[in-house]
Every structure is written in structure tokens, then in C-alpha cells.
Amino acid sequence: MSDSRGARMSRRGLFGLGAAGAAVVGAGVVASNTLLDEAPVAHAASISDPFPFYGEHQAGVVTPAQDRLHFVAFDVITKNRAELVELLQEWTAAAARLTQGKEAGSFGAVGGAPEAAPDDTGEALGLPASGLTLTIGFGASLFDERFGLAGKRPAALADLPKFPGEQLIPEISGGDICVQACAHDPQVAVHAIRNLARIGFGKVSVRWSQLGFGCTSSTSRAQATPRNLMGFKDGTNNLKLEDAELLRDQLWASAQDGSAWMAGGTYMVTRKIRMAIETWDRTSLAEQEQIFGRNKGEGAPLGKQAEFDAVDFAAKGADGQPHIKADAHVRLAHPSNNSNAHLLRRGYNFVDGSDGLGRLDAGLFFIAYQRDPRKQFVPVQMKLAKNDALNEYIKHVSSGLFACPPGVRDAGDYWGRTLFE
Numbered sequence: 001m002s003d004s005r006g007a008r009m010s011r012r013g014l015f016g017l018g019a020a021g022a023a024v025v026g027a028g029v030v031a032s033n034t035l036l037d038e039a040p041v042a043h044a045a046s047i048s049d050p051f052p053f054y055g056e057h058q059a060g061v062v063t064p065a066q067d068r069l070h071f072v073a074f075d076v077i078t079k080n081r082a083e084l085v086e087l088l089q090e091w092t093a094a095a096a097r098l099t100q101g102k103e104a105g106s107f108g109a110v111g112g113a114p115e116a117a118p119d120d121t122g123e124a125l126g127l128p129a130s131g132l133t134l135t136i137g138f139g140a141s142l143f144d145e146r147f148g149l150a151g152k153r154p155a156a157l158a159d160l161p162k163f164p165g166e167q168l169i170p171e172i173s174g175g176d177i178c179v180q181a182c183a184h185d186p187q188v189a190v191h192a193i194r195n196l197a198r199i200g201f202g203k204v205s206v207r208w209s210q211l212g213f214g215c216t217s218s219t220s221r222a223q224a225t226p227r228n229l230m231g232f233k234d235g236t237n238n239l240k241l242e243d244a245e246l247l248r249d250q251l252w253a254s255a256q257d258g259s260a261w262m263a264g265g266t267y268m269v270t271r272k273i274r275m276a277i278e279t280w281d282r283t284s285l286a287e288q289e290q291i292f293g294r295n296k297g298e299g300a301p302l303g304k305q306a307e308f309d310a311v312d313f314a315a316k317g318a319d320g321q322p323h324i325k326a327d328a329h330v331r332l333a334h335p336s337n338n339s340n341a342h343l344l345r346r347g348y349n350f351v352d353g354s355d356g357l358g359r360l361d362a363g364l365f366f367i368a369y370q371r372d373p374r375k376q377f378v379p380v381q382m383k384l385a386k387n388d389a390l391n392e393y394i395k396h397v398s399s400g401l402f403a404c405p406p407g408v409r410d411a412g413d414y415w416g417r418t419l420f421e
């Protein structure tokens with residue numbers, strides 16, 4: 001393709017920042033990271049700004065959770081390993097551009113030859129980076145015989161067991177490769193996934209995807225805790241980007257874990273969890289609060305006053321009963337009752353319309369990152385599935401487990417290089 005009309009154009013360069021008056025987010029701490037910093041993510045100065053793409057870890061994990069999600073799982077349809085590697089390289093180049101507020105390719109939506117399909121789809125023209133992060137993960141099914149990866153499947157990528165009560169739909173579960181796109185503008189997140197799918201035409205096909213809004217977990221102490229669709233603050237006792245020691249211990253994989261290619265990476269579990277919202281809405285406030293073990297207004301542990309007061313599972317009320325019941329969600333999920341297992345939760349609300357019976361098809365698209373799901377998500381979820389009072393109101397319908405490789409170091413690197421090298 002000729003470059004004659006195609007001077008490099010960015011969304012920004014062409015159409016201006018469009019960021020005037022953008023809200024300031026976080027605590028006003030400006031992103032200051034450089035390549036391969038130990039703590040790669042700070043806070044963008046505004047919700048229009050970009051987060052760095054290159055670094056030791058992928059962005060989109062400890063990055064302060066953005067408001068919108070477009071998550072996609074692909075099946076790889078090419079059987080050719082070289083073609084798959086080439087696609088990962090093309091995707092990486094596009095992701096490096098998109099996350100910085102540029103178009104997917106150097107010609108862009110309108111700068112290429114008129115007789116060729118544009119190398120950007122155009123719907124984000126004029127929009128800023130909007131805090132877009134793109135995070136890739138590899139599912140267990142990629143590690144079969146097709147690409148010679150069978151010997152490289154990490155032990156931590158073991159299939160999840162069947163949990164009591166789950167009703168998984170295979171068509172919206174699993175996948176060879178996933179990409180999590182998070183941004184403050186839904187059009188920017190959707191544009192990114194759409195362009196990755198376009199670039200992957202003939203090599204991958206979309207298996208399933210999910211839109212989300214109103215991040216349901218804060219991942220930084222500078223963020224206010226958001227609320228889930230049950231109306232409760234969600235993410236109060238989440239792993240946060242400021243917890244450096246816990247992140248090293250509980251989030252990032254190391255070479256000593258057994259798969260050297262995953263050093264600096266992490267494991268992502270996704271669960272689409274439908275809520276019986278209409279039933280929940282007819283449940284008394286007192287019962288709702290007992291189910292979670294926190295109050296609805298402040299998000300304080302029952303028996304305490306403020307959101308971040310320490311939980312006391314031994315404390316009892318005047319009736320001699322524990323403030324936080326045996327089957328309360330936070331009692332069952334708390335690290336102190338789970339061999340100190342922590343999760344970095346980064347989920348989103350979803351409403352996929354209604355079900356034709358007058359009920360909203362709504363819930364939580366749960367996403368959790370961790371160093372080893374066998375020691376973290378699996379035991380916690382097994383306990384919840386068996387005992388959680390919340391189970392009366394929720395149903396797990398989709399599941400995913402992905403190994404998210406380390407970050408892309410620089411423009412010569414690509415997503416998954418350590419796996420394919």
C-alpha cells in the first residue's frame with residue numbers, strides 16, 4: 001500500500017485532544033512511570049489521558065479500574081504457528097498505538113488508498129485515549145498440539161473444578177486467547193476490540209464477548225469504592241496497587257513458580273454471574289446487609305462504623321450472635337478465613353437487556369487476578385459455592401481462566417514473546 005496520502009495520523013494529531021474540561025481523577029498524582037519500573041501504574045491526570053503500554057507487567061491489572069469494559073475471547077482458527085506469532089506481533093503494534101489514543105494502523109480510517117479497506121474503523125476519530133488498557137491472556141486450550149505449546153502449559157493454568165450450583169454455558173466460556181479492554185469511554189473500548197478482531201480476520205474468530213460498566217472494584221486507594229448492581233460498595237477490601245508487598249506475593253507470577261515464560265505475568269479468572277435482581281429488590285435491607293456482612297450505606301463491616309474499619313468476625317451483638325453471620329459473603333471470602341489467599345478483583349456490572357419475562361438480564365462480570373488460581377480463586381469460590389448466603393440471588397453462567405503474560409518491554413517486543421521464543 002502506498003504511503004503517499006498516509007502521513008502518520010493519530011486520533012489526537014488529526015482531531016485534537018478533545019480533552020478540555022476532562023474530569024481530574026485519582027488524587028491528582030500524575031503518571032510518572034518509565035519503562036520497566038517496578039510500580040508501573042500511577043494515576044492519570046485526567047480520564048482522557050493514556051496509560052503507558054510498555055512495562056514489566058501488562059497494564060489493566062493494577063491500573064486504577066476504568067469505568068467501561070469490552071472483554072473478548074477468541075478461538076484461534078489458523079493452524080500455523082508462524083501465522084499466530086505474526087498476529088500477536090500485529091496486535092501488539094496496534095495495541096501500542098490504540099492505548100496512546102492513536103488509530104490502529106499508520107494510515108488510519110481516512111488516510112489510506114481509497115480502493116483499500118482502511119486500517120482503522122474510524123469510530124474513535126476525535127476521541128482521546130480515555131485511559132484505554134488492553135490486557136491479553138492465553139487459555140488452556142491454546143496449549144494443545146496445534147502450536148507445539150503443550151509442554152509450556154503452566155501448572156497454575158489447571159482447569160477449574162466444577163463448582164456446586166454453577167450453570168455454565170459453554171458457548172460463552174473459555175477461549176484460546178482473551179483481550180480485556182478497559183477505558184473511560186465505551187466507544188474507545190469497543191473500537192479497540194473491534195480493530196483487533198478486524199486485524200485477526202482469518203486467523204482468529206470471536207468466541208464470545210462481554211460489555212461492562214461501572215467498574216465494581218476499586219484497585220487503588222485513591223479511588224472511591226464503586227457499587228455493584230445490588231447497591232453495595234464493592235472492592236473495599238480488594239488488593240490495591242499501593243499494596244506492593246502483597247502484589248509481589250499474591251499477584252505476579254515469578255520464574256520460581258515453574259513456568260519461566262510467565263515471570264511478571266498473572267492469572268485471570270472471569271465469571272459471568274447473573275443476579276436475580278427483582279428478587280433482591282424485594283429483600284429487606286437488614287437481610288441484604290446480613291448477606292454481605294457489611295452495611296449498605298457506608299460499606300462498613302456490621303458492628304463497625306466506617307467503610308475501612310477492620311472486620312471483627314468474633315464480635316457479637318446484644319443478642320449474643322456474631323454481627324457477621326457464618327454464611328455472610330465477606331466472612332467466607334476474607335483472606336483470614338482462606339489461608340491468607342487474596343484476589344485482585346476488577347469486575348464490571350452488566351445489563352444485557354431483558355429476558356422476555358420482564359426481568360433484567362443483569363449481574364456482575366467478575367474478573368480476578370492472582371498468582372495461582374489453585375491456591376486463590378478455587379478454594380475461595382469452592383467455599384462460597386457451598387455456603388454463601390448470596391447464592392440464593394446469583395448464578396454463575398460463564399467461566400474463563402487465562403494466563404496473562406508479562407508486559408511488553410518496548411517496540412521490539414510483542415505479546416507472548418516469552419511463550420513463543
Ligand SMILES: C=CC1=C(C)c2cc3[nH]c(cc4nc(cc5[nH]c(cc1n2)c(C)c5CCC(=O)O)C(CCC(=O)O)=C4C)c(C)c3C=C
Pocket residue numbers: 228230232233234235236237238271273275292294311329330331333334335343363364366377380381384394
Ligand atoms: C471467588 C471469589 C468471589 C466471587 C465469585 C464473588 C462474587 C461476588 N461478590 C459480590 C459482592 C461483594 N464482594 C465483597 C467482598 C469480597 N468478595 C470476594 C470474592 C468473591 N466475590 C472477596 C475475596 C471479597 C473480600 C472479602 C474481605 O476481605 O472482606 C463485597 C464487600 C466489599 C469488598 O470488600 O469488596 C461485596 C459487596 C457480588 C455481588 C458477587 C457476585 C455477584
Ligand SMILES: [Fe+2]
Pocket residue numbers: 329333
Ligand atoms: Fe465478593
